[in-house]
Amino acid sequence: MSPGQPLPLSLEDPAPLLRWLDGTGPEPERLEFLALARNWVHTAIAKTRRIRPEVDEAWGRMLQLARDIATPEHQETRSALLQHLMADGRLTVDDLAHKWIDQLVSDITQVESVSRTLAERLVPQEELEDTRHTIRYVLVELLRNTVQHSLDPRGGLVSADLSVFEGNRQMVQVTVADAGIGIPESLRTLHPSAANPRVALERALWPHISGTFEEGLTGTAQNAGMGLFFIAEMAKLTGGTLLIATRGATLVLTGSSDGISAPTLRFIDPQGTGYPGTLVVFELPVGSVVDYPELIETIKDRAKARTPQRATHRWLRFDPAPAAAAAFEIRSRAEDTAKATALARDELVPRIVRREPVLLDFAGLDIVTQSYLHSLLYEPLRLAWALRTPIYVTNVAPAVRSTLDLLENYALAG
Ligand SMILES: Nc1ncnc2c1ncn2[C@@H]1O[C@H](COP(=O)(O)OP(=O)(O)O)[C@@H](O)[C@H]1O
Ligand SMILES: [Mg+2]
Structure with missing residues (x-):
């Protein structure tokens, strides 16, 4: 492969690499080029090694070539390679x-x-x-x-x-x-x-x-x-x-x-x-x-536009909770969907069933994924809606609020 020819390692042209890995195409010509590829190439290969022996074997050869290339005898190959990559304008x-x-x-x-x-x-x-x-x-x-x-x-x-x-x-x-x-x-x-x-x-x-x-x-x-x-x-x-x-x-x-x-x-x-x-x-x-909060807000609007609407009443409340509300902090459980599901099942749902107020405290959380909030609140919200019992939330960052709005919107829709 000479400078000017495409390398099998660009995101724009991933077919040569993918076809090798899925067994429908040939092994890349110059394996040592792969040693200098971006991480996605390595990760793609590394994950395939266990299930494709020929990839595993090629990986071994690639590592050897990468090691050899650092030695003085391979100075020429090394500079040719770097030149190629830089000429390509992709990598420095x-x-x-x-x-x-x-x-x-x-x-x-x-x-x-x-x-x-x-x-x-x-x-x-x-x-x-x-x-x-x-x-x-x-x-x-x-x-x-x-x-x-x-x-x-x-x-x-x-x-x-x-x-x-x-x-x-x-x-x-x-x-x-x-x-x-x-x-x-x-x-x-x-x-x-x-x-x-x-x-x-x-x-x-x-x-x-x-x-x-x-x-x-x-x-x-x-x-x-x-x-x-x-x-x-x-x-x-x-x-x-x-x-x-x-x-x-x-x-x-x-x-x-x-x-x-x-x-x-x-x-x-x-x-x-x-x-x-x-x-x-x-x-x-x-x-x-x-502006991350704005990014999330925009995506929320796009999702809403593609979701059937039913919610009119709001059972997620952002105003102060009654003093008697049982409070739960979310930060220590952040992004652990198993903990979220357990909190919903063991603490939130039983209280909502008894029509007792609950308060979720999002202090310290700037980022909460849609799927995490979903595990925490999808069922409690449907229940809150059915039993007309509000769920209070506090210390909610703007991006978290957008995601809560979206969840409330679709949780009651389908
Ligand atoms: N790594 C994966 N392996 C197999 N299936 C996947 C993978 N990632 C996503 N999917 C499929 O795509 C669907 C949509 O994923 P996503 O949008 O994250 O929604 P969710 O995870 O809530 O189902 C998943 O439900 C699953 O069927
Ligand atoms: Mg998912």
């Missing part, structure tokens, strides 16, 4: 210093801390807090999906990197990969009309589409079907890129950075190009999110 030598170790997440209780730590390490600057919140939100939803839906017993592999492109434009990229059943299979039973993998994959991005309930409903106690919807809208609104490769189909969604041109969604050819599991890459220009 700086990139190589910005890699983070992959981490496996197989347990729902790890999701929050891994996401927070990774987001903080990637974007530590205080003035980039809104970018950091966005990254953390995406990681929580993606990791939760691998734990809940992939059926991969080893869970999801997560990685992140930061790259400096020409003109000092920084891109942050996060990747989550599993070797599980894939999105089409997960949706198959309850969504028979989405039998084609491309149709299933696109539909997974719609609000309220989930493998856990039928179309037309807005949720179960556990799921709202909103995780991928939020992530896709985030990519659209920030000029980011979202790649989802799963068994039988791959899509790339690119947002518009100028805020004028429309986002584009395309499937990767040839038909059937996928991934032996589910691979999701989310890339964002650093600093493109300047």
Whole structure:
């Protein structure tokens, strides 16, 4: 492969890598090039090793080549390689210093801390807090999906990197990969009309589409079907890129950075190009999110516009609770959906049934994912509505309030 020819490692042209990994295409010609690729390539390969012996063997050779290339005898190859990458305008030598170790997440209780730590390490600057919140939100939803839906017993592999492109434009990229059943299979039973993998994959991005309930409903106690919807809208609104490769189909969604041109969604050819599991890459220009609460508010409005409406009464109350209300703080349970479901079942529901007021305190939480609030409040809210008993909330940050509004809206709709 000579300079000028495309490398099998760009998000715009992921087919060569994906086709190798899903067993429909040849091994990449120059494996040592892969050693210098961005993290998503490594994560995609690493997660495939266990299930494809030939990939495992190639990975070993790749690591050896990467080690050899650091030795004086390979000086020439090394400079040719770097030249190639830089000529391509994609990577600078700086990139190589910005890699983070992959981490496996197989347990729902790890999701929050891994996401927070990774987001903080990637974007530590205080003035980039809104970018950091966005990254953390995406990681929580993606990791939760691998734990809940992939059926991969080893869970999801997560990685992140930061790259400096020409003109000092920084891109942050996060990747989550599993070797599980894939999105089409997960949706198959309850969504028979989405039998084609491309149709299933696109539909997974719609609000309220989930493998856990039928179309037309807005949720179960556990799921709202909103995780991928939020992530896709985030990519659209920030000029980011979202790649989802799963068994039988791959899509790339690119947002518009100028805020004028429309986002584009395309499937990767040839038909059937996928991934032996589910691979999701989310890339964002650093600093493109300047107002995280507003981003969430906009996505909430878009979701609302696509959800049947019924709520007229408001049973979530933002005004002061009666003194007798039993109070629960949420921060210590943040993003742990198992704890949220337990709190709902053991504390909130019994009190609402007895028509006693409850108060949820969101102090210290700037970011709460839609799917977490869903596990906490979907059932209590439906019950509160049926029994005409308000649920009080306090210390609610703006982005959390938008998400609560959205939840109340659809919880009573389907
Ligand atoms: N990693 C994955 N492996 C298998 N299926 C997945 C994966 N991620 C998402 N899905 C499928 O896509 C659906 C939509 O995901 P999402 O929008 O996050 O909603 P939810 O998780 O609430 O169901 C899931 O219900 C599941 O059927
Ligand atoms: Mg989800």
